[in-house]
Amino acid sequence: MESTVAMVGLFWVSEDAVHLGAPPGESTPGVRVTDAGLEAVGPQSGTWKWADLGSVTVVGARAKATPGRQLSIALDVALGAMGVGGPEGPAEMTVRVQAADGETELLIHSAAAGAYTPREVELSHQVLDRLVDGTPGLAALSAWGRAHGGKKSPRPAEREALLQQWAQP
Secondary structure (H helix, E strand, O other), X not given: OOOOEEEEOOEEEEOOOEEEOOOOOOOOOEEEEOOOEEEEEOOOOEEEEHHHEEEEEEEXXXXXXXXXXXXXXXXXXXXXXXXXXXXXXXXXXXXXXXXXXEEEEEEEEOOOOOOEOHHHHHHHHHHHHHHXXXXXXXXXXXXXXXXXXXXOOOOHHHHHHHHHHHHOO
C-alpha cells in the first residue's frame, strides 16, 4: 500500500517519512529529514547529523507575495502555454546545509503547485532552526503524518497553524 502524503510548508509529510520539498523520484533529487539529521536522496548523496549542523535554509521557495511576483508567475505560465519558455516542471529550490566542514547545496523540487505563503516559508525555517538547535521536533511532524492518513494537504491557514505548533519549543 502506497503511503499518503501532504504538504505542510516546505515539508512533505507522509505516514513514514518527512522530506524538504517534494519527495524524490528515481531520477529526481530530494532531502529526507530524519531524527538523526538530513539525508540527500536520489542522484545526490550525503548525510548530516543535526549536532554537526550550524544551519539549514531553503533558498528559492516561491512565495505568494507582491503583484509583481504574481505577474511574473502568470507570465511564466503564459509563455509556457505558447511553448516559448516558462516552467517545465516543479520549481527548483536549494537546501543550503552549513556544517563544520563547509557548506553543501542540495537540489529539491517545490511541493507547492503555485507558491507557498510567505508565513509558511518563515515558519518552515523556524522548524528547521529548532531541529538544528537540537530541540526534538520531528516526532510531531511524523505523528501528524501518521494521524493525517489519506487526507489531502491542509489549506494554507491550517498549514501555518501546524508549522507554528512545530516551531514552538
